[in-house]
Amino acid sequence: MAFNLRKPPRLSAKLAAYPYQLDAVRAVKALPYAAIFHEQGLGKTKIAVDLALFWLEEDIADTVFIVTKKMLVQNWLDELTAHSHVTPKILSGNRRENSIALNSPILIYLMNYEVVSANLELIGLFLDTCRVGVILDESQKIKNPEAKLTMDFHAVSHRFTRRVIMTGTPVANRPYDIWSQVKFLDNGKALDASFSRFKSDVDMPKDSISGPEYSDQLSGILEKLNGFSVRETKKTAGLVLPDKTILTRYIEMEARQSAIYDSYRDSLSHEFEDEDGWITDDAESILKRLLRLVQCASNPALVDKTYRERPGKYAGLLKLFQEIDLQSGKVIVWTGFVDNVEWLNDRLKPFSPQRVHGGMSIADRNASVRKFKTDEGSRVLLATPGAAKEGLTLTVANHAVFYDRSFSLDDYLQAQDRIHRISQTEDCFVHNLIARGTIDEWVDTLLNAKHQAARLTQGDISRSEFTQTFNFNLSDALKEILLPDSM
Secondary structure, eight states: OOOOOSSOOOOSBSSOOOHHHHHHHHHHTTSSEEEEOOOTTSOHHHHHHHHHHHHHHTTSOSEEEEEEOGGGHHHHHHHHHHHBSOOOEEOOSOHHHHHHHTTSOOSEEEEEHHHHHHTHHHHHHHHHHSOEEEEEETGGGGOOTTSHHHHHHHHHGGGSSEEEEEOSOSSSSSGGGHHHHHHHHHTTSSSOSOHHHHHHHHSOOSSOOOHHHHHHHHTHHHHHHTTTEEOOOTTTTTOOOOOEEEEEEEEOOOHHHHHHHHHHHHHHHHHTEETTEEOOSOHHHHHHHHHHHHHHHHOGGGTOTTOOSOOHHHHHHHHHHHHHTTTTOOEEEEOSOHHHHHHHHHHOGGGOOEEEOTTSOHHHHHHHHHHHHHOTTOOEEEEOHHHHSSSOOOTTOOEEEESSOOSOHHHHHHHHTTTSSTTOOSOEEEEEEEETTSHHHHHHHHHHHHHHHHHHHHTSSOHHHHHHHOOOOHHHHHHHHHOGGGO
């Protein structure tokens, strides 16, 4: 069904693309499905807009769906306005309004993932009458094949005329994260048709395994996707950005904090040992329980409401602020805990901090980001990666401080690249606050191992580079953190 518009739409782009963005569009524009895996900060949004305009101009699709995360809808609206002459229609949680919108001559629809899932029947009817191209932004949102939302997308994927997934972190946390995203494109043709079998083949080892042995399991993944995927890093794209330096700052816990940490650590050590040795079969369950140690190392008030002392990291943060000189620069402080954002906000009032976390409405989050960007008096943004790690350009700051880190590689990489991207003009610094002798050191090792596995899977490093650097044993690492005196 072609739409009858009152006047021909202007389908030209407003702004010129970078050469590597043009190359990406040329590489995938004729394909029935494609994956754009460009590294964070390389402007995948521009690639997507130009691709959508091409589909419309060449009469490949009658309309285009752009699906993103809730927090990023406004950002996409701004980007579409900046890069195209097409006015998109936002689909919302109102089914009646969506029904009216889908019966209107709209060229680009913008929506979040949950809207698609909640309106699946309505969208299915629309797909019966219209040629629709779809672009999934931050496609790691559907990395879990067992989630209802993911299954909904898989159920309708074949009905789209064109399908594109986009993410800078296709291996968001583990190598098997890529499987479900690719299944949306090809229904399991390129990778193993069985997720459980694929996961078993490529999952990070729980016990000792050599880099060369594991590289054999990972290196073939990208080769299977070469026919329909493109990836550029900042280095391969030839993009000249200011330097990014990652700095580790070791912090000493104060006395009561150390005692609380040791108490939780000793309690956990008994949970992971039985008569047969260390229990490491359910890695994800282990990580969830170890998160309590991360909280203790970050701020014991998160687990003990009677705690009134000043945690070691807070003192370290204030010292870092003095070194950064916030009179001339801005900083983002990342923490994985909403309560930590609020705790820090109460104590950092002299810096006029702004907040972004999952307990705030989307409107309030957007207002905080806007004020941080535009208000010279607002020098600090306190944020959780879950609420602000994707899609946002925060290059008004050139310092990112990780007050604490979770076990998620995606959180870490996405969050730090909010400052290191196109439009940044200053050298960037990523500061990792690590409480000495705590789980923080183990998290650092774990994230590095995950990063090396992801880089090999994505083709960012060679097999020889991987085998020289990968060295991780979950069982031994767990013993080291829970029984430090026995190692």
